[in-house]
Amino acid sequence: MENIIVFGASGQLGQCLEKAAWQKKITSVVFPSKKEANILDNEALARLFQQYKPAFAINCAAYTAVDKAEDDAELARKINKTGVQNLALQCKAHGATLVHVSTDFVFEGNNPLPLGEDAATNPTSIYGLTKLEGEQDIIAILPKHYILRTSWLYSEYGNNFVKTMLKLGSERDELKIIADQVGTPTYAIDLANAILDIISSGKENYGVYHYSNEGVTSWYDFAKGIFDVAGTNVKLYPIRTAEYPTKATRPAFSVMDKAKFKKTFGLEVPYWRDSLITCIKALEINTINKP
Ligand SMILES: NC(=O)C1=CN([C@@H]2O[C@H](COP(=O)(O)OP(=O)(O)OC[C@H]3O[C@@H](n4cnc5c(N)ncnc54)[C@H](OP(=O)(O)O)[C@@H]3O)[C@@H](O)[C@H]2O)C=CC1
Numbered sequence: 001m002e003n004i005i006v007f008g009a010s011g012q013l014g015q016c017l018e019k020a021a022w023q024k025k026i027t028s029v030v031f032p033s034k035k036e037a038n039i040l041d042n043e044a045l046a047r048l049f050q051q052y053k054p055a056f057a058i059n060c061a062a063y064t065a066v067d068k069a070e071d072d073a074e075l076a077r078k079i080n081k082t083g084v085q086n087l088a089l090q091c092k093a094h095g096a097t098l099v100h101v102s103t104d105f106v107f108e109g110n111n112p113l114p115l116g117e118d119a120a121t122n123p124t125s126i127y128g129l130t131k132l133e134g135e136q137d138i139i140a141i142l143p144k145h146y147i148l149r150t151s152w153l154y155s156e157y158g159n160n161f162v163k164t165m166l167k168l169g170s171e172r173d174e175l176k177i178i179a180d181q182v183g184t185p186t187y188a189i190d191l192a193n194a195i196l197d198i199i200s201s202g203k204e205n206y207g208v209y210h211y212s213n214e215g216v217t218s219w220y221d222f223a224k225g226i227f228d229v230a231g232t233n234v235k236l237y238p239i240r241t242a243e244y245p246t247k248a249t250r251p252a253f254s255v256m257d258k259a260k261f262k263k264t265f266g267l268e269v270p271y272w273r274d275s276l277i278t279c280i281k282a283l284e285i286n287t288i289n290k291p
C-alpha cells in the first residue's frame with residue numbers, strides 16, 4: 001500500500017489507528033509525534049510530505065475539549081480550522097487525499113430523525129462551529145477528501161466517557177447522568193478500521209460520510225450499559241440537561257444515518273453494545289497486564 005501519514009497520532013483515534021493498522025498488517029502508515037507533525041507548523045508539514053510522499057493523510061488532530069473551547073475559541077479555531085486548512089493545502093500540493101474526522105456536534109440536534117450528510121448544520125458550541133469551519137475549508141480547497149463525521153468516540157485509549165464512567169463508578173455509589181441527549185457511541189477502533197478499509201478499497205468516492213456505531217441511546221443508557229458490562233454496582237439517576245449545566249450546549253439528538261457509508265463501501269457497522277463489550281474486555285486485559 002502507498003504511504004499514509006497520521007496527524008494527531010498520540011490522541012485517542014490516532015492510537016486506535018496504530019492498533020488497527022498493526023492488526024491488519026498494514027506497514028506503510030507513519031505516526032509522527034505532535035512535534036514532528038504540528039498541523040499549525042507549515043514548514044514541518046512540508047518536510048513530512050516531502051519525506052514520505054503520502055497518497056493519504058489521515059487527520060485525527062483536533063481541539064476536542066468541548067466546554068473549554070467556549071473560553072478558548074481562538075486556539076480551538078486555530079487547530080480545528082487553520083490547521084485543517086494547512087493540511088488540505090499540503091495534500092493539494094502533493095496530490096494526496098485527506099481523510100478528516102469531524103463530529104455530530106456540527107448539528108443543532110433539534111429534530112429527532114437520523115441525520116443524513118446533507119442535513120442542515122447549525123452548531124451550538126465553539127467546538128462544533130470550528131469543526132464545521134474545518135470541513136468547509138477542506139471542501140473549498142481539496143476535491144480529494146473524505147470527511148467522516150462521527151459521534152461519542154470511546155476506546156481503551158485517551159480520555160472518553162467510558163473511562164470517565166468506570167473511574168467515577170469506582171469512587172462513588174451513585175451518579176446522575178443526562179438522559180435527554182440521544183445519539184450513538186462509536187468505538188474508535190471500529191472507526192479506525194473503517195478509515196483503513198476506505199483507503200484499502202481504492203475507491204474514489206470522495207465526500208462527506210457519517211460513521212458511528214449502529215443503534216440509538218442516551219448518555220444515561222450508555223452509562224447503564226457500561227456498568228452492566230463491567231459488572232459495577234452503581235446507582236444511576238437519569239437527569240435532564242438543565243440539571244447538569246455545562247459551558248457548551250450539546251445537541252439533544254445527533255443520531256446519524258450511515259446508509260451512504262454502508263452502500264458506498266459495502267461495509268457493515270457494528271452495534272454499539274457489541275463494541276462496548278469488546279472495549280471493556282480490552283480495558284480489563286490492559287488492567288490485568290499492568291505490573
Ligand atoms: N472524542 C470524541 O468523542 C469525538 C471526536 N471526534 C473527532 O475525532 C477526531 C479524533 O478525536 P480524539 O482522538 O478523540 O481526540 P483527542 O483529543 O484524543 O486527540 C486529538 C489529538 O490532536 C492533537 N493535537 C492538538 N493540536 C495539534 C496540532 N496543532 N498538531 C498536531 N496534533 C495536535 C492532540 O495533542 P495534545 O493532546 O497534545 O494537544 C491530541 O493528541 C477529532 O477530529 C475529533 O474532533 C468526533 C466525534 C466524537
Ligand SMILES: Cc1cn([C@H]2C[C@H](O)[C@@H](COP(=O)(O)OP(=O)(O)O[C@H]3O[C@@H](C)C(=O)[C@@H](O)[C@H]3O)O2)c(=O)[nH]c1=O
Nearest residue numbers: 064066103104105150151152153161176177178219244
Ligand atoms: C461525567 C458526566 C457527564 N454527563 C454528561 C455530560 C454530557 O452531556 C455527556 C458526555 O460528557 P463528556 O464530557 O464525556 O462528553 P463530550 O465532551 O460532550 O463528548 C463529545 O466530545 C466531542 C469531542 C464530540 O465530538 C462529541 O461527539 C461527543 O463525544 O454526559 C453527565 O450527565 N453526568 C456525568 O457525571
